[in-house]
Amino acid sequence: MNTLIVNRQQVEVNDEGYMKNPAQWTTEWANQVAAEYGIMLTDKHMEVLNWLRKKQAEGVALSIRKVGQSGIVDIKEFYQLFPGGPLKVSSKIAGIPKPVSCI
Amino acid sequence: MKNLLILGAGTAGTMMANKLYKALNPDLWKITIVDRDELHYYQPGFLFIPFGIYQPEQVIKPKANFLPKGVNFIVNEIEKINPEKNRVSLLDGRMLNYDVLVIATGTVPVPEETKGLKGKLWYKDIFDFYTYEGTTRLADKLKDWKGGKLVINLAETIIKCPVAPLEFAFLADAYFTEKGIRDKVEISYVTPLSGAFTKPKATAMLSQLLEEKKIKVIPDFYLERVDEERKVLISYDEMEVPFDLLVSVPVNKGDDVIERSNMGDEDGLNFIPTDKETLKSKIHDNVFIIGDATNVPASKAGSVAHFEGEILFENILSYINGQPLEAKFDGHSNCFIETGFGKASLIDFNYDTEPLPGVFPWPVVGPMGLLKVTRANHYGKLMFKWVYWHMLLTGKKLPVSTHMSLAGKVTA
Numbered sequence: 001m002n003t004l005i006v007n008r009q010q011v012e013v014n015d016e017g018y019m020k021n022p023a024q025w026t027t028e029w030a031n032q033v034a035a036e037y038g039i040m041l042t043d044k045h046m047e048v049l050n051w052l053r054k055k056q057a058e059g060v061a062l063s064i065r066k067v068g069q070s071g072i073v074d075i076k077e078f079y080q081l082f083p084g085g086p087l088k089v090s091s092k093i094a095g096i097p098k099p100v101s102c103i
Numbered sequence: 104m105k106n107l108l109i110l111g112a113g114t115a116g117t118m119m120a121n122k123l124y125k126a127l128n129p130d131l132w133k134i135t136i137v138d139r140d141e142l143h144y145y146q147p148g149f150l151f152i153p154f155g156i157y158q159p160e161q162v163i164k165p166k167a168n169f170l171p172k173g174v175n176f177i178v179n180e181i182e183k184i185n186p187e188k189n190r191v192s193l194l195d196g197r198m199l200n201y202d203v204l205v206i207a208t209g210t211v212p213v214p215e216e217t218k219g220l221k222g223k224l225w226y227k228d229i230f231d232f233y234t235y236e237g238t239t240r241l242a243d244k245l246k247d248w249k250g251g252k253l254v255i256n257l258a259e260t261i262i263k264c265p266v267a268p269l270e271f272a273f274l275a276d277a278y279f280t281e282k283g284i285r286d287k288v289e290i291s292y293v294t295p296l297s298g299a300f301t302k303p304k305a306t307a308m309l310s311q312l313l314e315e316k317k318i319k320v321i322p323d324f325y326l327e328r329v330d331e332e333r334k335v336l337i338s339y340d341e342m343e344v345p346f347d348l349l350v351s352v353p354v355n356k357g358d359d360v361i362e363r364s365n366m367g368d369e370d371g372l373n374f375i376p377t378d379k380e381t382l383k384s385k386i387h388d389n390v391f392i393i394g395d396a397t398n399v400p401a402s403k404a405g406s407v408a409h410f411e412g413e414i415l416f417e418n419i420l421s422y423i424n425g426q427p428l429e430a431k432f433d434g435h436s437n438c439f440i441e442t443g444f445g446k447a448s449l450i451d452f453n454y455d456t457e458p459l460p461g462v463f464p465w466p467v468v469g470p471m472g473l474l475k476v477t478r479a480n481h482y483g484k485l486m487f488k489w490v491y492w493h494m495l496l497t498g499k500k501l502p503v504s505t506h507m508s509l510a511g512k513v514t515a
Contacts, residue, residue, distance in 0.1 A: 060369070061400055063260065063261075063370065064295075064325060065259070065370055065371070066369060066370055069369060069370070069371050075325070075327070075339050076327070076339055078339075079325075079339045079340045083340065084323070084340075085297065085323050088297075100301070
């Protein structure tokens with residue numbers, strides 16, 4: 001079993017470092033993982049992360065396009081907040097499973 | 104007399120009309136099907152037209168040929184669906200009431216969604232191949248093309264027949280090799296996915312093939328716009344890919360009527376919220392959705408429509424008889440992947456199981472090989488055209504199980 005220690009708590013993660021149980025998520029986790037990507041979390045980041053967590057809990061299949069329609073950021077801003085693969089990176093920080101393409 | 108209304112007479116709608124017509128008592132049920140087009144296009148054939156493997160006339164037949172005589176076929180534009188009133192209005196003003204509605208309105212490429220795609224380069228240096236016009240125009244272009252940078256780009260992750268762009272790349276490699284100008288053509292495959300395909304095992308096999316064929320993959324590229332002056336693709340994070348000839352797979356959307364009827368999901372792509380197992384609308388009790396029109400997390404492909412058809416048929420009969428909907432779709436998808444030079448590969452998967460190696464459809468004897476490149480697979484793909492026109496559309500049983508089977512597969 002892979003675990004990561006965040007704030008002296010053991011957090012279960014998969015091979016790629018994604019949190020297995022979104023309920024274990026804390027802002028400490030978010031800050032620690034974001035730092036690995038060189039990201040300093042701002043209120044805007046947190047707004048996106050909370051939206052992702054909420055949608056994931058509702059069972060919505062997330063996509064970059066959906067984030068762009070969230071009313072929080074457009075796709076361009078999403079890329080600026082989480083450079084590289086914005087959905088993969090933000091999902092990891094948000095403590096939700098890696099998004100899967102359905103096809 | 105009750106009304107069963109089917110919207111869309113493509114692969115899924117035609118198949119449902121045939122199956123339901125055979126099962127429902129014509130004294131009790133009237134079946135009506137509506138489509139804007141009188142002609143049925145064999146869409147898997149579009150892939151072969153640019154390379155001269157199929158001629159355009161081989162992929163078109165009148166829709167009426169495939170519908171039972173007792174089904175009322177209306178050729179008209181659908182204006183609006185009003186599921187609260189169980190009514191559909193047509194452009195010519197006709198109102199159709201229904202007791203059960205089947206939506207099979209499909210998906211279309213919408214190049215207008217991306218700036219610079221459908222501008223002055225459209226059908227000059229930028230082509231699609233998922234439409235009859237696009238693929239026939241591209242055939243003309245390729246005849247005289249002398250070489251340069253050929254870029255194949257997927258604008259979105261949710262597209263019809265997700266393996267077709269890869270097949271296009273493989274067939275292009277073979278086409279230019281046979282023409283003797285392969286050394287003058289640089290082929291790039293530019294995708295928003297992190298690799299050639301979405302499922303890891305299939306991606307590994309396909310990535311190797313792409314490398315062997317010297318097709319360059321540029322992953323994680325999410326197209327924002329096309330710079331028409333410089334002939335460059337630009338992503339949301341400002342990466343650039345130059346092209347001489349762009350073969351684009353534009354953003355795919357559900358039909359406009361879904362938007363007009365305000366029935367799409369929150370993606371804004373006009374796909375309808377659908378229960379992924381029963382294929383019933385998540386909102387309306389007497390509305391069912393099949394094929395590319397749904398938002399279920401399965402491929403948008405004819406094989407999926409076929410497997411869904413078996414399930415939906417059972418569930419509609421259960422619904423009509425007041426019984427619970429017990430048939431469950433497992434996400435089964437089955438795709439041939441043409442790899443050029445008379446060979447093809449084959450993948451078979453569902454919601455939970457990724458493509459596995461082995462033989463198909465029968466254990467041991469095959470004759471087709473899964474995740475392998477063989478001649479038998481290529482003949483399977485060519486034979487499928489006959490199966491499509493003569494068996495699939497008319498709702499006959501195919502020798503392939505509806506639920507994905509692990510028989511013949513290597514699971515270790």
